Amino acid sequence: MKKLFQFMLMTLAFAVCAPAQAQQITGPRGSDDMKIGVAGFSYRKYRNIDEAGALLKSMEVKYLSVKDWWLPLTATVEEMNAFKAKLAEYGVEGYTLGPIYMRSEADVDKTFAYAQRYGAKMFIGVPNYELIDYVKAKVKETGIKVAIHTHGPDGAAFPDIRTVVEKVKDVNAGIGCCMDLGHTFRSGYNCAEDIVTYKDWIYDIHIKDETAASKEGTTWEMGRGVIDFRPIIQALRQINYKGVISFEFEKNPDNPHPGVAESIGYLRAALDFTK
Amino acid sequence: MKKLFQFMLMTLAFAVCAPAQAQQITGPRGSDDMKIGVAGFSYRKYRNIDEAGALLKSMEVKYLSVKDWWLPLTATVEEMNAFKAKLAEYGVEGYTLGPIYMRSEADVDKTFAYAQRYGAKMFIGVPNYELIDYVKAKVKETGIKVAIHTHGPDGAAFPDIRTVVEKVKDVNAGIGCCMDLGHTFRSGYNCAEDIVTYKDWIYDIHIKDETAASKEGTTWEMGRGVIDFRPIIQALRQINYKGVISFEFEKNPDNPHPGVAESIGYLRAALDFTK
Numbered sequence: 001m002k003k004l005f006q007f008m009l010m011t012l013a014f015a016v017c018a019p020a021q022a023q024q025i026t027g028p029r030g031s032d033d034m035k036i037g038v039a040g041f042s043y044r045k046y047r048n049i050d051e052a053g054a055l056l057k058s059m060e061v062k063y064l065s066v067k068d069w070w071l072p073l074t075a076t077v078e079e080m081n082a083f084k085a086k087l088a089e090y091g092v093e094g095y096t097l098g099p100i101y102m103r104s105e106a107d108v109d110k111t112f113a114y115a116q117r118y119g120a121k122m123f124i125g126v127p128n129y130e131l132i133d134y135v136k137a138k139v140k141e142t143g144i145k146v147a148i149h150t151h152g153p154d155g156a157a158f159p160d161i162r163t164v165v166e167k168v169k170d171v172n173a174g175i176g177c178c179m180d181l182g183h184t185f186r187s188g189y190n191c192a193e194d195i196v197t198y199k200d201w202i203y204d205i206h207i208k209d210e211t212a213a214s215k216e217g218t219t220w221e222m223g224r225g226v227i228d229f230r231p232i233i234q235a236l237r238q239i240n241y242k243g244v245i246s247f248e249f250e251k252n253p254d255n256p257h258p259g260v261a262e263s264i265g266y267l268r269a270a271l272d273f274t275k
Numbered sequence: 276m277k278k279l280f281q282f283m284l285m286t287l288a289f290a291v292c293a294p295a296q297a298q299q300i301t302g303p304r305g306s307d308d309m310k311i312g313v314a315g316f317s318y319r320k321y322r323n324i325d326e327a328g329a330l331l332k333s334m335e336v337k338y339l340s341v342k343d344w345w346l347p348l349t350a351t352v353e354e355m356n357a358f359k360a361k362l363a364e365y366g367v368e369g370y371t372l373g374p375i376y377m378r379s380e381a382d383v384d385k386t387f388a389y390a391q392r393y394g395a396k397m398f399i400g401v402p403n404y405e406l407i408d409y410v411k412a413k414v415k416e417t418g419i420k421v422a423i424h425t426h427g428p429d430g431a432a433f434p435d436i437r438t439v440v441e442k443v444k445d446v447n448a449g450i451g452c453c454m455d456l457g458h459t460f461r462s463g464y465n466c467a468e469d470i471v472t473y474k475d476w477i478y479d480i481h482i483k484d485e486t487a488a489s490k491e492g493t494t495w496e497m498g499r500g501v502i503d504f505r506p507i508i509q510a511l512r513q514i515n516y517k518g519v520i521s522f523e524f525e526k527n528p529d530n531p532h533p534g535v536a537e538s539i540g541y542l543r544a545a546l547d548f549t550k
Contacts, residue, residue: 019465190294265540
C-alpha cells in the first residue's frame with residue numbers, strides 16, 4: 001500500500017512537472033548568440049549616467065556605446081574608472097566610445113588619446129575624408145580600431161559602407177564601419193546583402209526600424225516600421241557576427257525609453273526565433 | 276546617346292531602389308495574423324483612461340480588456356458610449372470586460388446586465404463553482420459568453436483549464452476559458468499542449484513570462500523569463516486562434532509601461548518570425 005502510494009505520488013509529480021519543463025528554456029537561447037546593446041544617442045537627454053544605467057538594467061541590456069556627454073574627451077583615467085564602475089553597478093559595459101567627429105589632426109590625436117585612456121579596442125568615429133591617412137597611422141600606432149558611422153542619404157559624410165570602403169581602401173587598415181541599418185535602408189540598399197558583402201568591414205551595428213525606404217523615412221520602433229528584419233538577422237548569423245547590435249533611437253528624445261524597450265523586446269525575439 | 280543615358284539612369288534607379296524593396300514589408304506580416312492586446316490589470320494604477328489609452332496608442336496596441344475601475348458595473352449606456360469613444364481616440368477597442376468575480380446570483384445578474392449594456396459578446400468572469408448552472412442559464416438567455424480566467428497554483432478558484440472543463444462539462448454551453456499562460460506554466464502544465472487539447476474552450480489568452488515553472492514563479496518581461504514561447508505561438512497558429520492575445524503584467528504596478536512595451540515588442544516579433 002505504501003509502495004502504491006509512492007508510485008501514485010511519483011506519477012503525479014511527473015504529470016505536474018514534466019510537460020512544463022519541455023517548454024522551459026534552460027540552455028542558451030537565440031538571443032544569447034549576439035550582444036544586444038543600446039547606442040548612447042538614444043538617451044541623449046538622460047545625461048545622468050545613473051538614470052541611463054537604471055533604464056538599461058531594467059531591460060537587461062548589457063552594452064552601451066558611450067557618448068561624450070557622459071564621459072567628456074578631457075576625462076582622466078580616474079574619472080573613466082569611476083564611470084566604468086558606475087556602469088558596472090547596472091550590469092552594463094561601455095563597450096565603445098562615440099560617435100566622435102574628427103575635423104582636424106588635433107581632433108584625431110585627442111580622440112585616440114581619449115580611447116587609449118579608456119582602454120578601448122575600438123571607437124566609433126567620423127573623420128573628415130582628408131584625415132583618413134592620418135587616422136590609419138594612428139590606428140597602426142595605438143592598435144585602436146575605428147568604426148566609421150554611416151549616415152545615410154541626408155548629405156552627411158560617409159552615407160553608407162561603400163564610401164568607407166572607397167575612402168579607406170585597405171580592409172586590414174583597422175578602419176571599418178559602424179553600419180547604421182536604418183540609414184542603409186533609407187539609402188535604398190539591401191541591409192542583408194550589404195552585411196554579407198562587406199562582412200570584414202563591419203565592426204559595429206546600429207539597428208532601428210524606419211517608416212520608409214527613402215530619404216523621407218524616419219526612425220521607428222522595431223516591428224512597426226517597414227523593414228523586414230528576418231533577412232538582416234539571418235545575414236548577421238551567416239557572417240557569424242560577434243560584435244554588438246546596438247539599437248539606436250532618434251525618435252522621442254524626451255521620452256525614448258518605452259520605444260527603446262519595445263524595440264529591445266522585438267530584437268530579442270527576432271534573435272530567439274531565428275535560431 | 277540619349278537612349279544610353281536613359282538606360283543608365285534606369286539601371287541606377289534599379290540598383291538604388293530594388294534591393295531595399297526586397298527587404299521592405301508591404302503585405303501582411305505574421306503579427307497581423309493575431310490580435311495583440313493588453314489586459315487592463317497591467318495598468319491598474321493608471322485609472323485615468325486617457326493616460327492608459329495614450330500608453331496603448333504609443334505601442335499601437337488596439338485591444339484592451341476593460342477593468343471596472345475605468346468603467347464601473349453601474350455605468351449607464353451613455354457613460355459606456357463615451358468611454359468607447361474615448362478609447363477610439365487612441366485607436367483602441369475595449370474588446371471585453373473583466374475579469375469580474377461573481378459570488379452570488381445577484382452578482383451574476385448585475386454582471387450580465389453590465390455586459391449587455393456594453394454590447395459585449397463575451398466577458399471575462401470568475402463565478403463561484405455553485406453558480407455555474409445559473410451562469411449557463413444566463414448565457415442562454417443573453418447570448419453573452421463567459422471566459423473564465425484561470426489563476427494557477429496559488430489556491431484561487433479555477434487554477435487551470437481542467438477545472439473549467441470539469442465544472443462546465445458542456446463545451447457548447449458558451450462558458451469557456453481566458454487561459455492565463457503564466458499561471459498554466461506555473462502549475463506545471465505545458466501551455467502549447469493545453470492550447471491544442473482544449474482549443475474549443477479557449478475564448479481569450481493572457482500571455483506573460485515567468486521566472487520559474489512553479490508556484491514560486493513570478494511574472495516577468497517576455498523573453499527574459501524561462502518560458503519558451505515558440506511552441507506556444509505555434510500552437511495558437513495551429514488551432515487558428517482568432518481571439519486576442521493580451522499581455523498581462525503583474526510586475527511593477529507603479530511603472531509597468533516599459534515592461535509592457537518590451538513584452539509587446541517581443542510578442543510582435545514572435546508572431547512575425549513564426550509565419
